[in-house]
Amino acid sequence: MRTNACKWSLLLAAVAVAALCSRSSAQMTKYDEDQRLGMESHIGKLTGRAAAAKENYRRFCTGCHGDEGDGEGENAQWIDPKPRNFTLATFKCRSTPTGTLPTDEDLFNTIGRGIMNSNMPPWNPLSQQARADLVAYVKHFSPRWQTEKAGAPIQIPPAPEVTADRIKAGQAMFQKLECWKCHGVEGRSNGPSADTLTDDQNRAIKPFNFHDENRFKCGVSDEDLYKIFMTGLDGTPMPSFADNVKPEEAWELVYYLRTLQPMPSKEKDIAKQLGLKPINPNATAAPTAAQ
Amino acid sequence: MRGKQAVLLVVTLLLLLGTAILYSGDRVSAAAAGQISGTIKLDGAAPHQKPIDMSKEPSCAAIHKDKPVSTEIVVAGPNGGLEWVVVYISEGLNAAEASAVPSETPSFDQKGCQYIPHVLALDVGQHFKVVNSDQTSHNIHPLPRPGGPNHEWNKSQPQGSPPFDVAWTGEEMIPVKCNIHPWMHGYMAVVKGPYAVSDGNGSYTISGVPPGSYTVTAWQEQYGAQTQKVTVASGKATADFTFKAK
Numbered sequence: 463m464r465t466n467a468c469k470w471s472l473l474l475a476a477v478a479v480a481a482l483c484s485r486s487s488a489q490m491t492k493y494d495e496d497q498r499l500g501m502e503s504h505i506g507k508l509t510g511r512a513a514a515a516k517e518n519y520r521r522f523c524t525g526c527h528g529d530e531g532d533g534e535g536e537n538a539q540w541i542d543p544k545p546r547n548f549t550l551a552t553f554k555c556r557s558t559p560t561g562t563l564p565t566d567e568d569l570f571n572t573i574g575r576g577i578m579n580s581n582m583p584p585w586n587p588l589s590q591q592a593r594a595d596l597v598a599y600v601k602h603f604s605p606r607w608q609t610e611k612a613g614a615p616i617q618i619p620p621a622p623e624v625t626a627d628r629i630k631a632g633q634a635m636f637q638k639l640e641c642w643k644c645h646g647v648e649g650r651s652n653g654p655s656a657d658t659l660t661d662d663q664n665r666a667i668k669p670f671n672f673h674d675e676n677r678f679k680c681g682v683s684d685e686d687l688y689k690i691f692m693t694g695l696d697g698t699p700m701p702s703f704a705d706n707v708k709p710e711e712a713w714e715l716v717y718y719l720r721t722l723q724p725m726p727s728k729e730k731d732i733a734k735q736l737g738l739k740p741i742n743p744n745a746t747a748a749p750t751a752a753q
Numbered sequence: 754m755r756g757k758q759a760v761l762l763v764v765t766l767l768l769l770l771g772t773a774i775l776y777s778g779d780r781v782s783a784a785a786a787g788q789i790s791g792t793i794k795l796d797g798a799a800p801h802q803k804p805i806d807m808s809k810e811p812s813c814a815a816i817h818k819d820k821p822v823s824t825e826i827v828v829a830g831p832n833g834g835l836e837w838v839v840v841y842i843s844e845g846l847n848a849a850e851a852s853a854v855p856s857e858t859p860s861f862d863q864k865g866c867q868y869i870p871h872v873l874a875l876d877v878g879q880h881f882k883v884v885n886s887d888q889t890s891h892n893i894h895p896l897p898r899p900g901g902p903n904h905e906w907n908k909s910q911p912q913g914s915p916p917f918d919v920a921w922t923g924e925e926m927i928p929v930k931c932n933i934h935p936w937m938h939g940y941m942a943v944v945k946g947p948y949a950v951s952d953g954n955g956s957y958t959i960s961g962v963p964p965g966s967y968t969v970t971a972w973q974e975q976y977g978a979q980t981q982k983v984t985v986a987s988g989k990a991t992a993d994f995t996f997k998a999k
Contacts, residue, residue, distance in 0.1 A: 561906030699932030
């Protein structure tokens with residue numbers, strides 16, 4: 463009798479374990495929901511708690527990002543670019559390598575800054591604590607945050623001096639890396655591949671137009687621009703260049719890109735003095751194509 | 754009494770362990786022997802494959818100027834053999850066999866603004882090299898299913914840059930594209946256990962299959978997957994598949 467009881471209890475335990483393991487992570491049960499609302503974020507000395515962000519999320523975020531965080535809020539159908547689907551945990555603005563999760567600080571900065579050329583406004587009127595809580599809430603939507611850590615942020619060396627040589631070298635990078643294929647030879651978002659671009663949901667997407675904008679999707683500073691092309695904007699056609707661009711070359715590219723933008727800058731003055739002409743894409747044609 | 758029981762238990766466990774090791778050794782040594790082979794046919798006329806206009810990329814257009822290329826979504830030979838079908842064992846392997854990873858490091862090359870091979874089959878965790886043989890920049894952008902075991906990444910690979918090494922963490926048929934050259938399209942087919950990809954005649958051979966009963970799956974990017982039960986008794990087994998053209 464006793465061994466029978468033993469057998470039965472073992473069997474039951476096995477069934478329980480199997481049931482626990484097979485529960486799909488895609489469907490959030492009450493248990494998951496409670497578990498995930500325990501999600502935290504850490505930004506400097508701040509600790510954000512998902513549970514504390516519930517009301518702010520419903521008030522400020524649900525309209526576009528949806529109750530489930532799937533980017534299907536009631537306003538979503540009128541919005542282009544579409545609101546982020548947090549359940550996928552794919553984010554454009556990161557300091558971390560392509561394919562990895564962003565840091566809490568990356569998400570915190572995005573919420574505070576908003577996203578240029580989109581319907582995402584800056585949320586800096588909310589307190590830092592409220593924003594830190596929202597970061598934790600954004601993370602609670604994807605199971606990826608339960609099992610994975612954020613990527614290691616890329617290292618950005620201090621900015622060197624802006625010089626004519628660096629700007630010229632940056633222009634050579636712009637040509638060699640073929641940034642112009644999408645962004646156009648003058649950065650006017652009219653390169654030969656510009657019209658065919660789609661995001662990872664197969665929706666049409668435009669490359670950044672350097673001539674019209676002084677702010678980028680992911681910030682305004684030189685460091686922000688450095689991060690954009692070194693980490694790539696995941697979910698969009700913009701790739702990471704970290705594997706093939708050295709830090710000093712990245713800074714040169716930053717300085718050249720500044721010459722394309724509308725606002726006055728040291729870079730623009732130097733380019734004017736140099737009489738810098740836009741690149742000639744035909745010069746990049748491979749020798750095989752030449753006569 | 755208690756001491757004796759404990760000794761008995763330890764001895765039994767050791768015996769069991771020994772048997773398991775011997776048994777698994779048997780399986781491994783038999784592994785090299787067996788193979789599953791067959792032919793994949795297309796029933797009906799292959800859908801028209803669109804010619805690719807590469808005039809926007811002169812360096813690639815020049816490579817194909819004598820022999821223009823078309824899309825490779827359905828590629829059938831003159832005898833109806835279907836190319837680029839991934840064949841793999843989807844059920845029946847033991848845990849050790851399923852998780853064994855081949856030591857070869859295949860290449861996924863960007864050449865003439867095409868992916869060579871069009872479909873690269875890989876084992877979970879198998880390392881492979883991404884190569885750019887072209888005189889132009891590519892961005893290599895695999896698009897795994899969101900929420901699945903693998904995660905999207907997107908890397909630029911300018912002309913002349915060295916190959917880089919990657920691996921995938923889960924089973925999945927992952928479409929790959931280049932945003933700069935939107936006609937470029939291929940697959941990384943990530944499976945567990947031995948696999949093969951059919952050639953221009955539709956033929957394939959999966960080697961290194963231990964004797965046993967298996968479910969074999971054939972997957973084609975347009976027509977999806979078919980399965981078949983196969984028993985590998987003494988060395989060789991055959992599994993032919995036919996996909997209906999549509």
